[in-house]
Amino acid sequence: MVERIGVVGYGYWGSKHVRVLSSLPGVVVSVIDANPDRLVEARRVHPAVRVEQELGAALPELDAVVVAAPPGAHSALSLRAIEAGVGVLVEKPLATTVADAELMVERAAQNGVCLMAGHTFEYNAAVWKLKEIVDSGELGRILYVDTARLDLGRYQSDCNVIWDLAPHDISIISYLLDEIPARTAVWAQGCVGRRYSDVAYLQMTFENSDVHAYTHVSWLDPRKVRRVTVVGERKMAVYNDLSDNERIRVYDIGVDVLESDDLHAMPVSYRTGDIVSPYVQFCEPLTVQDSHFVECLRTGRRPDTPGERGLDVVRVLAATDEAAVEPTVPVHRPMRTAS
Ligand SMILES: NC(=O)c1ccc[n+]([C@@H]2O[C@H](COP(=O)([O-])OP(=O)(O)OC[C@H]3O[C@@H](n4cnc5c(N)ncnc54)[C@H](O)[C@@H]3O)[C@@H](O)[C@H]2O)c1
Known part of the structure; x- marks a missing residue:
């Protein structure tokens, strides 16, 4: 069974996904990156790989995507893939707001597609x-x-x-x-x-x-x-x-x-x-994780780190934003006495 997987973002981490996925049996990898220089680099390292600058152009030929773009782009890219009915492995953090992460989990369930969080550890x-x-x-x-x-x-x-x-x-x-x-x-x-x-x-x-x-x-x-x-x-x-x-x-x-x-x-x-x-x-670990994603796509198995787990981590991260603005407690200084 052949899985056609598009890696979105061929940067530091996405290039590792492309290396790992290309080594898995029955996986055909495409690269999507908004920066044409990164596509040239992807073709230099993997001459046979199909490349696109925009996810929408690649989606009709894909069974799944790995989102390895910067965190701020995770939810929009993932939702696009989910709406197209393809499985998504999203790098950490799943999204940059709780509302976005909830929407991703909800839409994946509605569309019956696999949503997995890339919690490599x-x-x-x-x-x-x-x-x-x-x-x-x-x-x-x-x-x-x-x-x-x-x-x-x-x-x-x-x-x-x-x-x-x-x-x-x-x-x-x-x-x-x-x-x-x-x-x-x-x-x-x-x-x-x-x-x-x-x-x-x-x-x-x-x-x-x-x-x-x-x-x-x-x-x-x-x-x-x-x-x-x-x-x-x-x-x-x-x-x-x-x-x-x-x-x-x-x-x-x-x-x-x-x-x-x-x-x-x-x-x-x-x-x-x-x-x-x-x-x-x-x-x-990236090989173990990406192999598990492919297995989930093929068998319909629920991932060990499903979207809900990514959402849990996003909830904690969002709480850290709130916690960071809590006021600090002043240190009381002793009264100065007049000499
Ligand atoms: N699991 C891990 O251990 C691990 C390690 C490092 C990074 N990451 C995660 O991987 C993701 C990418 O990090 P990175 O360090 O590789 O970033 P990076 O900046 O090196 O690469 C991001 C790439 O995405 C491309 N891009 C940006 N927006 C895009 C869009 N809308 N469509 C297509 N391409 C787009 C950029 O051109 C760039 O090539 C982040 O979410 C990061 O948290 C995970």
């Missing part, structure tokens, strides 16, 4: 392993989760660093905890350009799990960091996406409260033990 074997560890109870009760996604990053022209990078962290943490956060607080700053924040810290509250998560995202950091730390009462686990062969490490360390009436006694005792790095059979 939910197709990542290291994240699956981390979830297996969390679910096994090995870490004990989860106390908190901390994530960092830092870099001298690719500044985006139509969204801030939270909408660009935090969808990954929101998707990973909510996947680990089987829950979407109920509340969020944000500290964000636009250091360069000032139009959009480029450095941000998020706090998310997961009410059912009784867990707080802390996420640091930045386009303005000297080091590349891609890290998720899950701190449990018994053990702690760290997922370092930049490690070649030790993506997951489980630390058998912890702190126990010491009950004592002795005011000079230590308040806690420390446990230290082995650091274990379980084997993770790794396959490129």
Whole structure:
């Protein structure tokens, strides 16, 4: 069975989709990009690929599309494809407003087409392993989760660093905890350009799990960091996406409260033990994700990350916009006394 899939947006990420999809059996790829220079580049790398500058011209020859244009264009492009009755895989974030994301989910259901969110990390074997560890109870009760996604990053022209990078962290943490956060607080700053924040810290509250998560995202950091730390009462686990062969490490360390009436006694005792790095059979997550999309198109199966899941993440992102304008609390200074 041949699937004709159009990748909309042949930029940094869309070019990876084209490479991956072109390698899948029975998939014929087209490229749609508004910038003719990008189409020339697509033809240079993939000489056989069909190219179009506008989605409408390509749609009659397509069974599905992957939307890898900038976030502000996601909903209009996706809705166009949905109305034409073809399946859509949309890069994160699904849309830039809750209303747009809701409309996409609604229209996909009405038209009976597959709508999938490109939450790549939910197709990542290291994240699956981390979830297996969390679910096994090995870490004990989860106390908190901390994530960092830092870099001298690719500044985006139509969204801030939270909408660009935090969808990954929101998707990973909510996947680990089987829950979407109920509340969020944000500290964000636009250091360069000032139009959009480029450095941000998020706090998310997961009410059912009784867990707080802390996420640091930045386009303005000297080091590349891609890290998720899950701190449990018994053990702690760290997922370092930049490690070649030790993506997951489980630390058998912890702190126990010491009950004592002795005011000079230590308040806690420390446990230290082995650091274990379980084997993770790794396959490129984008290949796993795009293969799953093709399988869903062929079988009618509901995607593991359906449009509704993308909508959940957009709801959290929209809440961060509201949280970012909350007033800060002034620090009270001591009264000056006359000398
Ligand atoms: N899942 C991941 O790990 C991951 C990683 C990076 C980027 N992304 C996502 O991929 C998407 C693209 O990001 P990028 O970094 O590749 O951006 P980019 O700017 O490098 O590329 C975007 C491309 O889309 C084209 N384009 C813009 N509007 C268009 C339209 N209306 N029709 C057709 N083409 C259009 C542009 O000409 C450009 O070539 C974003 O949604 C981003 O969040 C996901």
